[in-house]
Amino acid sequence: MTVLLTLDRLGVEVEDGPTLVHGTSLVLRYGERLGIIGESGSGKSLTALAVLGLLPPPLRARGSATLTTPRGPVDTIAASQRRLDGVRGSVVGAVFQDPLASLDPLMRIGRQLAWPLRRHRGLRGDALRRAVLDALADVQLAAPERIARSFIHELSGGQRQRVALALALAAGPELLIADEPTTALDVTVQAGVLQLLQREIRERGMSLVFISHDLPVIAEVADRILVMRHGHQIELGSADQVLQSPAHPYTRALVTASRQLEAHLPPTTASGEGER
Template identity: 70%
Template sequence: MSGLLTLEDLGVTIDGAEQRDLVEAVSFALEPGERLGIIGESGSGKSVTALAILGLLAYPLEARGSAVLSTDGGSVEVVGASQRRLDRVRGSVVSAVFQEPLASLDPLMRVGKQLAWPLRQHLGLRGDALRRAVLDALADVQLSDPERIARSYIHEISGGQRQRVAIALALAGDPRLLIADEPTTALDVTVQAGVLDLLQREVSERGMSLIFISHDLPVVSEVADRVLVMRHGRQVELAETPRLLAAPEHPYSRTLVEASRELDAFLPPSTGRARRTEGDR
């Protein structure tokens, strides 16, 4: 397999006295500009797989197999890579938005200062150019009054605004691949659609690849070209989205599709996600 990201038999093990596998034998190749959805129930290994791709597993978790990122200078094998080498690709080649924005934002640092770091580190910006880039990055994720947001601490802005800041932070280094791990789950329903629309717009305009992780099949089907279904730490099906929805092969995939259809049939035609995109206040 070859592509922007290539996984071959990627697994994650809990090391120690009671060694056991959390993820086993995940394999796929992600091409430039492609959108892959990863879906499964809680505990299926979705988020752990994402952390393995990012090289963010902490002891006692340990990755095995292979996860290779293509870069301008060749390729980087994430599994077993040094922290120094991972720092060169995180942010500039691959970046992530997590379910809870507080996981990636510093509560003791103003938003503008946090956003300035990757712009300086990956794009080499300084001085006035850096200050303009910070405000442009906040405006690009549709945050009204970027100057106020840049001066704020994260406790001074709403949950939807925090997630937009987290997206701006993830995109600051102009990565080729964005991993979005349940990016709307922690948000109020009134702001989820706006954040989802923002992610899709940014990915399209920048020509990035996307890995979108969710337990919500209807949402994944809106976003992804292909869908990887996981259960109990294993990859059970990988298919193009229309084929998975029309003719799922694995029994668990069929259960997911049927459950989504039953929910659609239960909801009245007028039901839909509310859209609020300006500031998510």
Template identity: 65%
Template sequence: MSAMLEIENLSVHLDGPDGRRLVDDVSFDLADGQRLGVIGESGSGKSLTALAVLGLLGHPLSASGSIRLSLGDGDTVDTVSAPGRRLDGVRGRTVGAVFQEPLASLDPLMRIGAQLAWPLRRHRGFRADALRRAVLDALAEVQLPEPERIARSLIHEVSGGQRQRVAIALALAAEPRLLIADEPTTALDVTVQAGVLELLQAAVENRGMSLVFISHDLPVVAGIADRVVVMRGGRVVEIGDTRRILTAPREEYTRTLVGASRALDDLLPARPAGSDGPTSGGTE
């Protein structure tokens, strides 16, 4: 199976005389169509690694090593060394992203329909009536009610769960080959989490995309990922198939994470009969 993403010896460090490394010599890959979970405590380097993949590290951060993204037909781009203009054509079309807080990642002054229209126009060439239909179709695909009303709304005029669905619609609009979801349900009410997770899973499966799912919540990752990368202190601690990581972790830190997750599950009330998703995830 061909690689969608190959990260080799990635380091992210602070510029200046200190030059402290926040991500240190990280390497892992992602096969085409595979779903990879990246877990670890806050400050482990998960989000910085995602920003490096997207080429979105800004001053005072810089990266070294290589991050090769497959563009299809054997062509690749290294997001560490590629110029910004080159990456403008890669973000959205090759790799899309959903972040933890849509209020921070979406434009508060632009109507939702206008924000969705931009990638649909730029990357897929929709115009006029076809563009308006594509905007409504994108909102309907993420199961938003009343797409016409949502398209006319500003981002603060819809609920938190609806905002995250808008963010997913934006990430999918240009039909990327890879989706990066960085803590996409952490800011949501527990009753909304499961619906968003189901939506992400369905989108990845229906479109045949690769997925990098970043979280500190092991049960959530276990329900969505084929493989898991465990990070701590900016380094990769362990990599393996999800089942093996859950049942036979090799590193002490991974065993601690798995044990803490099981202990939390034991403290939570049992789920109602017929409910789906991880115990600590919630429903919508």
């Protein structure tokens, strides 16, 4: 299988200050779904932001994050802003814990969605209008016309995250980076959004980097797992290996804790019907 993303000792530090992430190295192939698990503050989000070229100053990345693109490899750590703009959206899309992070509160949702469709897929006029409505229908939003005319604050949490997902997928990227995309949602709508995300990835044959502090969610989504702690890469392996025979004591503790918790919970009922 062809390589889509290579991280080589990708780290994050405060300029003239401490190191926050000490260096992650891995290879993600087309179609693979990588889960990143770790407790709060372990460096998961900073790693994702570094790959996306979105670290806020005074943070900066070390090492490299090389994406395969139609125009050749792009190291997002070293790339110019112009090059990054060409890669974000079209090669890699992202959804975050807070859907408002990627949405403009003052622009109608239809206009926001039209932007990547026009820019990366060259759509105009009626074809563009149809594509906007299709993108909203794809993420199972009922009444796409109404949603397209809405502002993001008029929608519920689950609807907002569906719109954020539609926006991330609009330009047809190869890779979706999803950083705790269901953590901020009501429990009743988490399962629906998670199922939708997985279905979209599967149907589009995309690759996924899925970040969560929740091991059962990672176990459901990922076929490979990276474990992070205190800014260090603790363990990396296939989901089976990491979950069945974890090599590191920290991973063993994580797995044991989540089994004990599961034993006290009823099986999850993944509905997705609760909120549209």
